[in-house]
Structure formats: structure tokens, C-alpha cells
Amino acid sequence: MPDLQGRVALVTGGSRGIGKAIAIALAEAGAAVAVNYRERAAEAEAVTEALRKHGGRAAAVRADVSLRTDVEAMVHDIEGRLGPIEILVNNAGIAPVRGLDDITEEDFDRTLTVNLKSAFLCTQAVLPGMRARRWGRIVNISSIGARIGAPAVSLAYSAAKAGMEGLTRGYAVRLAAQGVTVNAVAPGLIDTDMGKPLIEAGTSIRIPVGRPGTGEEVAQAVLLLVRNAFTTGQTIAVNGGALFS
Ligand code: NDP
Numbered sequence: 001m002p003d004l005q006g007r008v009a010l011v012t013g014g015s016r017g018i019g020k021a022i023a024i025a026l027a028e029a030g031a032a033v034a035v036n037y038r039e040r041a042a043e044a045e046a047v048t049e050a051l052r053k054h055g056g057r058a059a060a061v062r063a064d065v066s067l068r069t070d071v072e073a074m075v076h077d078i079e080g081r082l083g084p085i086e087i088l089v090n091n092a093g094i095a096p097v098r099g100l101d102d103i104t105e106e107d108f109d110r111t112l113t114v115n116l117k118s119a120f121l122c123t124q125a126v127l128p129g130m131r132a133r134r135w136g137r138i139v140n141i142s143s144i145g146a147r148i149g150a151p152a153v154s155l156a157y158s159a160a161k162a163g164m165e166g167l168t169r170g171y172a173v174r175l176a177a178q179g180v181t182v183n184a185v186a187p188g189l190i191d192t193d194m195g196k197p198l199i200e201a202g203t204s205i206r207i208p209v210g211r212p213g214t215g216e217e218v219a220q221a222v223l224l225l226v227r228n229a230f231t232t233g234q235t236i237a238v239n240g241g242a243l244f245s
Contacts, residue, residue, distance in 0.1 A: 143187060
């Protein structure tokens with residue numbers, strides 16, 4: 001029997017890219033999966049349709065995860081349709097490209113809110129249930145951008161992802177004794193809608209493996225963390241050797 005059979009997972013930003021690969025990997029491991037999206041309903045529905053065709057339980061759920069009211073409604077909706085959320089993957093993100101001189105306060109706030117505050121809001125919304133059941137897995141999708149101030153990504157993105165890793169450790173230490181692990185995965189350049197412009201522009205990030213990564217390779221690291229009860233507060237790098245941490 002698949003080892004996550006009977007578990008319920010939420011993947012934010014699961015309609016495409018890395019989130020879609022994570023949703024599929026979780027479903028293959030037996031979990032019922034809620035696929036969150038912000039605007040691309042058709043993509044999210046196609047993902048859940050594919051999961052159901054393979055015998056899984058799945059639901060597409062719209063919410064802007066940077067908004068508390070949306071997050072609360074989303075969690076309520078998922079729990080009604082699939083059951084209590086036991087695995088949360090905070091994957092939704094944006095990476096607007098801004099230079100040193102053209103980044104605005106609004107850009108900064110939006111980038112922090114969508115990439116970082118969203119993880120706090122989603123975690124807060126699912127924590128009471130995880131703590132009550134004394135079992136939970138939270139995986140935050142960070143980025144190599146947290147550690148290298150890559151000029152191709154905005155300052156705000158690097159700050160948000162570094163903040164996400166701090167959030168990961170802060171929750172991990174508080175929840176370790178309650179059966180809830182909190183970890184991060186920090187991908188390098190991955191071939192998705194977000195990564196493509198950097199790949200096509202010929203990124204300055206040197207990748208010893210010789211190619212960008214795939215969503216599936218990031219998903220494998222997420223599954224490893226979901227399956228391991230003795231790993232918490234860690235960040236796993238999946239970057240083709242671009243940075244040793
Ligand atoms: P994509 O741009 O391909 O997909 C982004 C996903 O996030 C979509 O599902 C999108 O939904 C969703 N999303 C964006 N904003 C919101 C929001 N406010 N509320 C809910 N959902 C939202 O990105 P990737 O798959 O490449 O990236 C996934 C994660 O991995 C991000 O956190 C990113 O920072 C990180 N990452 C990516 C790297 C890369 O090279 N690609 C490298 C390192 C980290 P919709 O489809 O509805 O728009």
C-alpha cells in the first residue's frame with residue numbers, strides 16, 4: 001500500500017511548475033491532494049483530473065495565499081472535501097524581476113507577502129489540527145536565491161526566501177515535540193514558467209550538473225522530508241551543485 005495512503009495534503013501553487021510535480025508525487029504516494037491556485041483554474045482542474053484518473057482523491061481550490069481570509073476559506077473548503085490537512089507544502093511564489101533602482105515599495109511588499117507571509121498564514125491555519133492529532137509535515141519551498149544575491153532575481157525575492165528559512169527553523173523548534181516537522185527545500189534553477197526566462201537569458205548561475213533541474217527532482221526532496229519523522233528545521237538544496245550549503 002502507498003505509504004501516504006489516507007493522508008491529506010495541500011500544495012499551494014499546485015496548478016503548474018514545481019507545485020504540480022509535488023502534487024503528483026504526493027498523490028502517487030497515496031495522499032489525497034488539494035491543489036491550490038490563484039488564477040489558472042483550468043490548469044489546476046487538469047492536475048486534479050489527472051490525479052483522479054489514477055484513482056486518487058483530489059480537489060482544486062482557488063485562493064490568493066497572501067490573504068488571510070482566502071487562506072481560512074481555502075482550508076475550511078479542503079477539510080470539508082478531503083479531510084483534515086496533515087501535509088502542507090508552501091510552494092506558491094512569485095519572482096518579479098526588478099533592478100536596484102526600479103524596485104518599488106509596492107514590489108517589495110507584494111513579493112514578501114506572496115512568498116513569505118503566505119507560508120505563515122497557511123501554517124497558522126493548519127497547525128491547530130496537526131497539533132491536536134500530533135502528526136504533521138510542513139515543507140516550505142525556498143530558493144537558492146536566499147543564499148546567493150543573484151542579480152537576476154529581485155532583492156525582495158532573496159529576502160523573502162531567506163525569511164522563509166528562518167520561519168522554517170522557528171516553527172521547527174516549537175513543534176518538534178508535537179509530532180510536526182517543518183523543513184525547507186531550496187531549489188536552484190528549475191525549468192518552469194518562472195525559471196524559463198532565466199534559462200533563456202543564459203543565467204550567470206553556474207550549474208555543475210550541466211542543466212536546469214526539473215519539478216520532479218524538487219518533488220523527490222519534498223517526499224523525502226514528508227517521510228522522515230527525525231528531520232526537522234533543515235533546508236535541503238536541490239540545485240545541481242550550484243551552491244554547497
Ligand atoms: P511558477 O511561476 O511556474 O508557478 C507558480 C505557482 O504559484 C502557480 O501555481 C501560481 O498559481 C501560484 N501562485 C502565485 N501567486 C499565488 C498566490 N498569491 N496565491 C496562490 N497561488 C499563487 O513557479 P515555479 O513552479 O517555478 O515555482 C514554485 C516555487 O518554487 C516558488 O516558490 C518559487 O519561488 C520556487 N523556486 C523556483 C525556482 C525556479 O527556478 N523555477 C527556483 C527556486 C525556487 P496560478 O497558476 O493560478 O497563477
